[in-house]
Amino acid sequence: MSDQTGTVRPVQGGRILVKGAHLLTQDPAIGDLVGDVLVEDGRISEVSQSIEVSGEVRVVDGSRKALLPGMIDTHRHAWQGAIRSLGPSWSYPQYRDHVQIGLGPYFEPEDVRIGNLAADLMALDAGITTVRDESHIMNSPEHSDAAIDAHWSSGIRCVFGHGWPSTEAESWQFGSDRHHPDDIRRVREQVLNDDTARVTLYAMLRGPELSTPEIACGDIATARELDLRISMHVGLGEWGVKQQAVRRLFGSGELGPDMTFIHCCTTTDEELRMMADHGATASVAAALEVFMPGLGQPATNRLLKAGIRPSLSVDVESAVSGDMFGVMRAALAYQQLLSAGVAGGMDTGKDLPTFDAADLLSFATIEGARACGIDDRTGSISPGKEADLILMSLSDPNLLPANDVASALVTGAHAGNVEMVMVAGRILKSEGRISGAEDIVDAAAASSRRVHRAAGLQIPTSD
Ligand SMILES: [Zn+2]
Numbered sequence: 488m489s490d491q492t493g494t495v496r497p498v499q500g501g502r503i504l505v506k507g508a509h510l511l512t513q514d515p516a517i518g519d520l521v522g523d524v525l526v527e528d529g530r531i532s533e534v535s536q537s538i539e540v541s542g543e544v545r546v547v548d549g550s551r552k553a554l555l556p557g558m559i560d561t562h563r564h565a566w567q568g569a570i571r572s573l574g575p576s577w578s579y580p581q582y583r584d585h586v587q588i589g590l591g592p593y594f595e596p597e598d599v600r601i602g603n604l605a606a607d608l609m610a611l612d613a614g615i616t617t618v619r620d621e622s623h624i625m626n627s628p629e630h631s632d633a634a635i636d637a638h639w640s641s642g643i644r645c646v647f648g649h650g651w652p653s654t655e656a657e658s659w660q661f662g663s664d665r666h667h668p669d670d671i672r673r674v675r676e677q678v679l680n681d682d683t684a685r686v687t688l689y690a691m692l693r694g695p696e697l698s699t700p701e702i703a704c705g706d707i708a709t710a711r712e713l714d715l716r717i718s719m720h721v722g723l724g725e726w727g728v729k730q731q732a733v734r735r736l737f738g739s740g741e742l743g744p745d746m747t748f749i750h751c752c753t754t755t756d757e758e759l760r761m762m763a764d765h766g767a768t769a770s771v772a773a774a775l776e777v778f779m780p781g782l783g784q785p786a787t788n789r790l791l792k793a794g795i796r797p798s799l800s801v802d803v804e805s806a807v808s809g810d811m812f813g814v815m816r817a818a819l820a821y822q823q824l825l826s827a828g829v830a831g832g833m834d835t836g837k838d839l840p841t842f843d844a845a846d847l848l849s850f851a852t853i854e855g856a857r858a859c860g861i862d863d864r865t866g867s868i869s870p871g872k873e874a875d876l877i878l879m880s881l882s883d884p885n886l887l888p889a890n891d892v893a894s895a896l897v898t899g900a901h902a903g904n905v906e907m908v909m910v911a912g913r914i915l916k917s918e919g920r921i922s923g924a925e926d927i928v929d930a931a932a933a934s935s936r937r938v939h940r941a942a943g944l945q946i947p948t949s950d
Contacts, residue, residue: 616877616909630652799850844894
């Protein structure tokens with residue numbers, strides 16, 4: 488825990504009863520209903536049409552509001568939370584040159600801590616209660632510790648991906664012959680060894696797409712020895728087509744249900760079926776993939792055809808907005824192109840299944856929990872799960888009349904409609920406000936100036 492500048496202050500925990508809300512539970516045994524949810528000791532204890540309780544309880548009026556499980560972003564490079572919106576029209580090589588190679592080496596541990604806090608703050612504000620932080624800024628053990636410390640401070644649920652450094656960034660990707668940093672052992676043994684905690688560890692590996700087959704094999708063995716789940720970026724533009732990482736993992740017998748594959752834009756249909764057959768999960772960063780040329784197009788529909796319901800992710804806030812509403816809308820926009828027959832090369836002329844607003848909400852919640860291996864704890868409004876919940880106002884002008892709640896949220900919602908956010912029963916956003924946010928905003932602005940100056944790069948301005 489940290490008592491430094493930038494700690495989100497929870498409003499209240501305790502016993503909470505939400506009454507009369509539209510419940511989009513994401514639990515097929517319960518379904519959607521207008522009803523009540525009782526939270527006790529940080530967990531959902533009861534879900535029903537009407538709950539009466541005696542004793543001390545905070546009652547939250549849910550009328551004309553929707554209660555959902557908190558959204559789960561399964562892939563965000565949170566360290567970039569304070570260098571937002573640098574390149575909305577960047578190509579993938581431009582992003583790599585500017586951020587990973589240009590700015591990354593100049594991040595001090597404190598910049599990583601502030602960046603992560605800013606990312607968590609934005610996420611919580613927009614109703615994201617779990618972030619999987621793909622942290623490829625492990626420039627030193629102090630960087631790792633600062634990154635993790637921020638997630639404890641913010642109050643968010645975090646699945647922390649120990650990645651590689653941004654120093655000498657080019658040597659760590661695209662054919663790298665360097666093994667994953669050994670500090671992951673220290674982090675596992677001394678920092679994040681409790682897999683039931685609010686912040687848990689997994690291994691963000693480069694796999695056979697970004698490192699040599701021998702290195703990939705060794706890194707996977709290390710992760711499994713440490714009993715860590717694994718993520719990999721695959722299907723990245725032409726490089727993905729050339730490397731066929733999933734096929735290689737299938738061939739070496741390493742493909743498994745502990746793996747989440749991120750992007751999959753140019754992963755072949757056959758590889759997607761291999762993933763499905765082995766219980767692997769996927770993360771589609773639809774907004775980033777649509778906005779940033781060079782990666783390929785969102786694989787949402789092809790994944791569905793292969794039998795995988797994907798999770799969704801933001802990726803980098805240096806190029807796209809950090810909320811899941813934009814990600815859901817980008818996925819829909821691309822599906823429309825696909826239906827119109829003007830989609831990208833991997834999809835053209837194929838008979839692909841489609842998805843709707845309700846599907847997108849499930850991708851953003853329960854499927855995210857599955858991809859992180861935490862669906863026994865979060866991702867749906869189910870009795871016994873930890874109370875990661877968001878309350879959305881349906882009477883705001885931009886959402887009226889909200890006859891179909893899922894469609895209204897996917898079509899029109901933004902962070903301003905998120906009225907209350909709760910993680911494990913602790914209310915972090917209340918009446919539309921996060922307490923403690925101001926300090927983080929100021930620190931983020933200072934950090935952005937510092938890293939740009941240190942890197943000798945101009946801070947973008949409107950002038
Ligand atoms: Zn990424």
